[in-house]
Amino acid sequence: MSLNVLGEKGRRIRELTAVVQKRFGFPEGSVELYAEKVATRGLCAIAQAESLRYKLLGGLAVRRACYGVLRFIMESGAKGCEVVVSGKLRGQRAKSMKFVDGLMIHSGDPVNYYVDTAVRHVLLRQGVLGIKVKIMLPWDPTGKIGPKKPLPDHVSIVEPKDEILPTTPISEQKGGKPEPPAMPQPVPTA
Incomplete structure (x- = not known):
């Protein structure tokens, strides 16, 4: 099929180039045609x-x-x-x-x-x-x-990633003095 477009030794594609060039009034040698095979x-x-x-x-x-x-x-x-x-x-x-x-x-x-x-x-x-x-x-x-x-x-639909759950609670120190754990306040009875 590509031989129909290109012709023997690319003669037909040169003819097509000349036709396009003349039809649209482009200067000589300013038009290039490429033939690409359909995938x-x-x-x-x-x-x-x-x-x-x-x-x-x-x-x-x-x-x-x-x-x-x-x-x-x-x-x-x-x-x-x-x-x-x-x-x-x-x-x-x-x-x-x-x-x-x-x-x-x-x-x-x-x-x-x-x-x-x-x-x-x-x-x-x-x-x-x-x-x-x-x-x-x-x-x-x-x-x-x-x-x-x-x-x-x-x-x-994206599959959710497997979450790794911690077995024991972990707390990190952020700098400065660590705060003592809060003591529960006794509730005043009236």
């Missing part, structure tokens, strides 16, 4: 949307293709995923099919770093299909396959 393909929404796109272009049935992608995403360790395909699936009437598995958050700040989203279009003979892929990433304290920040409602 886990199953947790990358863009990769999965493209995969589904090629399956549909290859003539695979929509339901079968979507369930295949859904299973692959969940086996890669995602907490949840959602695939929506909309357009003219069968016949002239457009409709959308939604495939959901696992857990998915839709609101709040964690959506920004927990949910990976991609949208792609497939140009078929009868028209255009739209593909939306949403993947809920797992919490990863190392930050490799998911966000380092835990979900706000996540509660971690």
Whole structure:
């Protein structure tokens, strides 16, 4: 896959660099592009949307293709995923099919770093299909396959430390004269 981006002897990445440079009007030699391999393909929404796109272009049935992608995403360790395909699936009437598995958050700040989203279009003979892929990433304290920040409602229970109880009472002298132990005062009787 990385050969597609780099090309033979890095020719394609040089072409891409030149295109970016011309498009945005940067001076010659001021743009550098780096290609990085995706660590886990199953947790990358863009990769999965493209995969589904090629399956549909290859003539695979929509339901079968979507369930295949859904299973692959969940086996890669995602907490949840959602695939929506909309357009003219069968016949002239457009409709959308939604495939959901696992857990998915839709609101709040964690959506920004927990949910990976991609949208792609497939140009078929009868028209255009739209593909939306949403993947809920797992919490990863190392930050490799998911966000380092835990979900706000996540509660971690810490085991209490073993307390060492003293067997005999110990008193320490703090400097100065030690005070004589207090004598109990006789209670006056009336």
